[in-house]
Structures are given as C-alpha cells and as structure tokens.
Amino acid sequence: MICELRERAVVSARSAPKMPRHVRLRFDPVRGRHAVLAPERVYWPDDIAVDILKLCDGERTIAAMSATLAAEYAAPVETIEADVLEFIQGWMDLRLLTL
Amino acid sequence: MDGFAPADAVTANAAARAGPPLGLLAELTHRCPLQCPYCSNPLNLLKAADELDTRGWLSAFEQAADLGVLQVHLSGGEPTLRADLEDFVAALSARGVYTNLITAGVTLTRERVARLADCGLDHVQLSLQALDAEMSDRIGNHTGSLAKKLEVARWVREAGLPLTLNAPTHRHNIGQAAALIELALELDADRLEIAHVQYYGWAAKNRAALVPDYDAVLEEAAIVGEARERLKGVLSIDYVTPDTYAQFPKPCMGGWAKDVITITPSGKVLPCHAVESLPLPFDTVSDKPLAEIWYDGAAFNRFRGDEWMKEPCRSCPRKTVDFGGCRCQAFALTGDAEATDPACSLSPHHGLMAGFAEVSAAAPPTFVYRRIGRS
Numbered sequence: 085m086i087c088e089l090r091e092r093a094v095v096s097a098r099s100a101p102k103m104p105r106h107v108r109l110r111f112d113p114v115r116g117r118h119a120v121l122a123p124e125r126v127y128w129p130d131d132i133a134v135d136i137l138k139l140c141d142g143e144r145t146i147a148a149m150s151a152t153l154a155a156e157y158a159a160p161v162e163t164i165e166a167d168v169l170e171f172i173q174g175w176m177d178l179r180l181l182t183l
Numbered sequence: 184m185d186g187f188a189p190a191d192a193v194t195a196n197a198a199a200r201a202g203p204p205l206g207l208l209a210e211l212t213h214r215c216p217l218q219c220p221y222c223s224n225p226l227n228l229l230k231a232a233d234e235l236d237t238r239g240w241l242s243a244f245e246q247a248a249d250l251g252v253l254q255v256h257l258s259g260g261e262p263t264l265r266a267d268l269e270d271f272v273a274a275l276s277a278r279g280v281y282t283n284l285i286t287a288g289v290t291l292t293r294e295r296v297a298r299l300a301d302c303g304l305d306h307v308q309l310s311l312q313a314l315d316a317e318m319s320d321r322i323g324n325h326t327g328s329l330a331k332k333l334e335v336a337r338w339v340r341e342a343g344l345p346l347t348l349n350a351p352t353h354r355h356n357i358g359q360a361a362a363l364i365e366l367a368l369e370l371d372a373d374r375l376e377i378a379h380v381q382y383y384g385w386a387a388k389n390r391a392a393l394v395p396d397y398d399a400v401l402e403e404a405a406i407v408g409e410a411r412e413r414l415k416g417v418l419s420i421d422y423v424t425p426d427t428y429a430q431f432p433k434p435c436m437g438g439w440a441k442d443v444i445t446i447t448p449s450g451k452v453l454p455c456h457a458v459e460s461l462p463l464p465f466d467t468v469s470d471k472p473l474a475e476i477w478y479d480g481a482a483f484n485r486f487r488g489d490e491w492m493k494e495p496c497r498s499c500p501r502k503t504v505d506f507g508g509c510r511c512q513a514f515a516l517t518g519d520a521e522a523t524d525p526a527c528s529l530s531p532h533h534g535l536m537a538g539f540a541e542v543s544a545a546a547p548p549t550f551v552y553r554r555i556g557r558s
Binding site: 110119122176178 | 281371415416
C-alpha cells in the first residue's frame with residue numbers, strides 16, 4: 085500500500101504558493117506581532133517573512149512577489165528572488181505553504 | 184521550600200519572567216469510551232456531575248483569548264461526549280483562536296465531523312491504539328475500534344480538515360512504526376505522532392506491562408529517522424522516545440508554566456495535565472480570573488525559572504535546555520518535586536530507569552484499565 089499521491093513540492097520562480105486553509109497568519113494584539121497558526125504549532129515570522137507571506141495568495145508567482153519586494157525594499161531583484169525562493173521552500177517543507 | 188531566596192522575591196521574579204500563554208489544553212470531560220491503560224488523565228477521574236458547565240467553559244475560553252492564548256486543544260477524556268463542543272469551537276473560532284480536537288474518534292459521526300468543520304474547527308488529532316484490530320480493541324478495551332477510527336480519519340479529510348494521527352507507543356505496538364507511516368500517507372494525514380507513553384498516572388500503574396525493549400526502541404528510532412528524511416515536505420513525524428532509556432530528561436512542557444495552561448473537567452487550572460499528583464494549591468476558573476491564576480497563582484510560579492533547582496540541576500549547563508525534566512516524574516520516583524528527573528543520567532536515582540527496563544524483560548502482566556471510580 086505504498087502511497088505515491090503526495091510528493092515534496094520543489095518551488096521555482098514560476099510557482100505561486102499559498103497558505104493551506106488550516107494555516108493562518110494573524111496579528112496577535114497581545115504580543116503586538118504576527119503569528120502563524122498551524123496544527124500543534126505556532127511560528128513567529130519576522131517583518132520580512134510577514135511581507136513575503138502576505139503575498140502568498142496562490143495567484144502571484146515567486147517572480148512577481150520578488151519584483152514587488154525588490155521595489156519595496158529598494159534591493160536588486162536577483163538577490164530578493166534567491167532569498168524568497170529559499171524562504172518559501174523552507175516553509176513548503178514545513179507544510180506551511182502549498183502550491 | 185524555595186532554598187535560600189525569600190519566597191516573595193522568587194514569586195516576583197518568576198512573575199516578571201512569565202509571558203502570556205500560547206496554548207490551552209481543555210480537558211472537557213474525563214468520560215471516555217476507551218479505557219487505555221496509559222491514559223494521561225489522573226487516576227482519580229471526575230464524574231459527569233463534576234464537570235464545568237457550558238457557560239463556565241465559554242468564560243474560560245474568552246479569558247484565555249484575552250490573555251493571549253492562540254491555540255486551544257479540546258481534549259478529555261473524549262471531548263466529543265460534550266454536546267456543547269460545537270459551541271466551544273464556534274466561540275473560539277470567532278476570536279481567531281486555532282482549535283484542535285483531540286479525539287479517540289469512536290463516538291464521531293460523519294455529520295458531526297462536517298458540523299464541527301462548519302463551526303470553524305481547524306485541526307483533528309485522532310488517536311490510534313494499534314494497527315491490528317485485535318490489539319486495538321484490547322488496548323482500548325473497546326470492540327470494533329480500529330475500523331471506526333479509519334472511517335473517522337476519512338471523514339476528517341473529506342471535511343477538508345487537516346489530520347494528525349497520534350499513536351501512543353509501548354511494548355505491544357512498538358513494531359508497527361513502518362506500517363503507521365504508510366497508513367498516515369494512505370489516510371492523507373498531515374502529521375504523525377509516534378509518542379512513547381509517559382509513565383505517570385495510569386501508565387505508571389501499568390508500567391511493567393508497557394515498557395518496551397531497548398532493541399525495539401533502537402529499531403523504531405532508525406525507521407522513524409529514515410522516514411523523516413525520505414518524507415521531508417510530505418509528512419511531518421513527531422517522535423517522542425521513552426524516558427526509560429534516555430540520557431537526559433525531556434524539557435517538560437517546554438518549561439514550567441511557560442507556554443501552556445491546562446484546565447481540568449471541573450475547572451481546575453494546572454501548569455501541566457499530570458500535575459495534580461504534586462502537593463500544590465490549585466486554583467479554579469470559577470474562583471479567580473484566569474489571568475490572575477496564570478501570572479500570580481502559587482502553583483504556576485512554583486517552578487518558573489530556575490531559582491528552585493537543586494544540584495545537580497542548579498549548576499548544570501543543560502538547565503535552560505531541559506529545565507531539570509518532569510516535576511511529576513521527579514516527585515513520583517524520589518518523593519521530592521525539586522529533585523532532578525530520574526530520567527537524567529546525572530540524577531542519583533537514574534538507576535531506577537534500568538530497573539524498570541529489567542522488569543519489562545519478563546512476561547508483561549495484564550492491564551489495569553482506566554475506569555472512572557477505579558484507582
């Protein structure tokens with residue numbers, strides 16, 4: 085009964101990640117910062133991570149997200165895209181983002 | 184005793200260190216259709232008549248959300264035996280609190296799973312006693328348990344809810360890790376917990392019938408390690424090894440009264456679900472505001488920080504890693520709640536652990552099943 089339905093997703097600049105329904109980014113007024121709520125886990129993204137996560141709507145590609153962030157942070161898009169790809173792959177592996 | 188530091192100073196210091204709690208474990212009832220001999224509930228189980236009513240729980244949940252609790256684990260006993268479970272899920276969901284249902288599953292219907300999802304339930308953790316029907320029934324002392332649980336797992340996924348399978352592990356099912364991992368994938372679970380039972384309460388009573396063999400633990404650890412690597416990004420596997428063969432203790436609760444509040448079926452507020460075994464004064468949600476209990480309660484401040492520690496913990500560099508281990512286990516095995524957890528190889532009582540392993544090598548005795556009114 086080996087199951088081949090699920091595979092580790094590897095992202096590229098053309099991927100458009102989103103948060104699955106059961107993972108939620110919310111602002112916590114008690115601590116004054118954003119939290120990501122997931123099954124049996126709470127994560128505390130920093131400001132940059134929050135900016136990336138807010139762009140993960142399942143429509144925008146990582147390339148488009150990187151262009152937006154490059155403009156916002158006045159940084160070269162190549163550098164930003166490499167960082168965003170690495171960040172999103174890490175969050176995909178934690179099953180906090182999906183394609 | 185608080186050592187040489189004045190008690191007031193310790194309390195003030197601890198209170199200053201405490202941040203808001205992240206999680207609330209709500210033990211809605213001790214009633215349960217299963218009678219697992221390692222149940223984490225206390226030996227002295229509460230009857231239905233002692234349970235906090237709907238209004239009492241709703242008030243506790245509102246206060247918890249105000250206090251900063253972000254996740255509520257609805258547990259028991261069997262939480263689905265409470266007819267007001269949907270009200271709790273809806274109220275918590277309205278406050279943006281993440282709700283996790285911890286269930287044995289056998290009482291659920293397809294309709295109720297769908298209804299709970301509609302009320303805003305975020306996640307289901309389903310227990311599995313064993314992967315063969317006979318052993319599953321024998322551990323829970325409940326007929327037809329496995330087939331029902333597999334059905335419930337499918338209803339959970341059908342309702343669009345993420346699923347964690349929780350398999351409490353001991354000598355009788357330790358050989359099933361590989362099959363469990365395959366089953367978790369087949370059922371499209373998000374997470375799998377392979378967690379050795381913690382030996383206090385019912386599990387301590389049944390220790391000789393439950394402690395696994397050392398070689399079996401090594402084999403299991405290898406299977407889990409390989410699967411974690413292979414299934415990165417596909418299935419999260421949490422693995423909790425048994426204290427019996429540990430070199431260092433577990434960082435119990437991630438630190439005393441640091442992140443989690445437990446509320447018992449009668450509304451007693453605890454720093455951990457097993458802690459009623461300690462001689463501490465516990466407050467009740469009906470008597471005091473939850474915030475006051477969390478920040479100023481004597482039980483909550485009793486082991487916050489490390490001022491209370493004795494040697495070898497006090498001068499140990501690991502004291503900020505494992506906090507001296509489990510206070511309940513320390514008290515149960517040494518009679519001193521401030522002692523180093525005997526699971527630690529630095530504890531003068533560590534030899535007890537080898538003794539437990541030796542007992543397990545003999546043929547296991549029969550289970551003392553968990554029942555209300557039997558302790």
